[in-house]
Amino acid sequence: MxxxxxxxxxxxxxxxxxxxxxxxxxxxxxxxxxxxxxxxxxxxxxxxxxxxxxxxxxxxxxxxxxxxxxxxxxxxxxxxxxxxxxxxxxxxxxxxxxxxxxxxxxxxxxxxxxxxxxxxxxxxxxxxxxxxxxxxxxxxxxxxxxxxxxxxxxxxxxxxxxxxxxxxxxxRTSVAILNGSESEAELTELGTDIFSYFGLGCRNVSHLLLPEGYDFTHFFQGIFPHSDVINHFKYGNNYDYNKAVYLMNQLPLLDNNFVLLRETEDLHSPLAMVHYHFYKNDDDIRSYLKQHEEALQVVVGKEYTPFGKAQSPGLSDYADGIDTMSWLNTLT
Incomplete structure (x- = not known):
């Protein structure tokens, strides 16, 4: 293999x-x-x-x-x-x-x-x-x-x-928590968490938690090495479709020509789009994670799963947090 x-x-x-x-x-x-x-x-x-x-x-x-x-x-x-x-x-x-x-x-x-x-x-x-x-x-x-x-x-x-x-x-899906101090290399790794397998996996990051006043310039610079994703025809079609739908409905978007960012607390995002919302403090973060814990697979961030590792689970990183081996051992 x-x-x-x-x-x-x-x-x-x-x-x-x-x-x-x-x-x-x-x-x-x-x-x-x-x-x-x-x-x-x-x-x-x-x-x-x-x-x-x-x-x-x-x-x-x-x-x-x-x-x-x-x-x-x-x-x-x-x-x-x-x-x-x-x-x-x-x-x-x-x-x-x-x-x-x-x-x-x-x-x-x-x-x-x-x-x-x-x-x-x-x-x-x-x-x-x-x-x-x-x-x-x-x-x-x-x-x-x-x-x-x-x-x-x-x-x-x-x-x-x-x-x-x-x-x-x-x-299920995954989220990333940023605090604004991330290096460009870390944001590039976050891009791996977002774009690997074109964002189709439950371990792909589809939502960002950002501090108030976050500067998106650094984020877009960091993820730029993943811009070739737009050249895949199925991903590109989803990008074009979602962009057209949101623009026709006059909904605000951030766009860097290969991924769309929409401000909303909705957890799951359409393909070729990443949702984000701003938090004020750690309590906001804990509250959001608690609210969606049944729908979260991975949380990425400096104090969580390292950037770039969302799609690199170990053998003991069981889907949905259910220990499959222990469950199999209970079968009689």
């Missing part, structure tokens, strides 16, 4: 697969954009690098140390989202490493990358063929379920899977 993520040529048989198998994986990575216009080569490589970084022996051992292996394996359904490449990989890892069988319902937006990687995994651990089931259709027989989707999907999950032990995830 790291070699693919770095875009390297075949490094040799030490990788554990043949050159033809590696080249086939490369082709799968490169053609993702044909299936999903958001899955550019760079986005897929970013995901592969991040996830491949988890698969180090020491990291895995430290992560798994507090947990136990399920002696009575269950069939755990995983209904995967498709907003960013391989977004369901962590759930698959949790289910397999807890001793259970993963029954994966893949998103139609991300249905070829995971099967290609799992096929390569079987070279090293052929026994996992019995414990990983990948499907684009009905999920089949299960004992428990992990489902990730929109708030509307949550109603569907409750209706069809509420009778099983479950983890249901709804829409």
């Amino acid at each position: 790291k070699e693919l993520g770095n875009g390297n040529e075949f490094p040799g048989i030490s990788l554990g697969i043949t050159e033809s198998e590696y080249l086939e994986l490369q082709r799968t990575v490169n053609k993702q954009v044909q299936f999903n216009g958001w899955f550019t080569k760079d986005s897929v490589r970013q995901s592969l690098l991040a996830l491949g970084g988890w698969l180090e022996k020491g990291q895995l051992e430290n992560w798994l140390a507090p947990y136990s292996w399920n002696e009575r394996p269950k069939r755990v359904g995983i209904i995967m989202a498709g907003n960013i490449p391989l977004v369901g990989f962590h759930d698959l890892l949790c289910v397999v490493l807890s001793g259970n069988t993963a029954v994966c319902k893949m998103s139609s937006d991300d249905k070829t990358l995971l099967p290609a990687l799992v096929k390569a995994l079987y070279h090293f651990l052929p026994g996992l063929k019995e414990r990983i089931v990948l499907s684009e259709g009905k999920i089949g027989e299960i004992d428990a379920v992990i489902a990730t989707g929109s708030n509307n999907s949550h109603l569907y999950f409750e209706q069809y899977f509420g009778k099983y032990p479950h983890i249901f995830r709804k829409n």
Whole structure:
């Protein structure tokens, strides 16, 4: 995964697969954009690098140390989202490493990358063929379920899977708290938190908390290295559409020609737009975070998750703050 993520040529048989198998994986990575216009080569490589970084022996051992292996394996359904490449990989890892069988319902937006990687995994651990089931259709027989989707999907999950032990995830997003002392380098890193995967992930920053009187000049200078995002046709179309809608409605916007900023306390922002509002003191910040805690995935800032790290979770950084491994250990 790291070699693919770095875009390297075949490094040799030490990788554990043949050159033809590696080249086939490369082709799968490169053609993702044909299936999903958001899955550019760079986005897929970013995901592969991040996830491949988890698969180090020491990291895995430290992560798994507090947990136990399920002696009575269950069939755990995983209904995967498709907003960013391989977004369901962590759930698959949790289910397999807890001793259970993963029954994966893949998103139609991300249905070829995971099967290609799992096929390569079987070279090293052929026994996992019995414990990983990948499907684009009905999920089949299960004992428990992990489902990730929109708030509307949550109603569907409750209706069809509420009778099983479950983890249901709804829409979440992330915020950044600035105090005005951020360096240009830190703001550039914040741009990574905003624009990685074109802002489609729940760990992407979509709202800024700013001190009163904040000077946006420094912010726009800091995020400028990410201006190429506007050249992606789907992102550019969203930018143009949202700009037109807000201008026609005579709503004020800040615009630097590749992202729109709108002042509002609304947490979730449309694609190619970032919301912001001003705070007076720390109490304002705490109040806003408390008010939206059920809809927040990451808080970025000097005293929170470091700038540039929102899309770099560790193995123990569970989605929605729910310890998936502990939950799996409770299945009997």
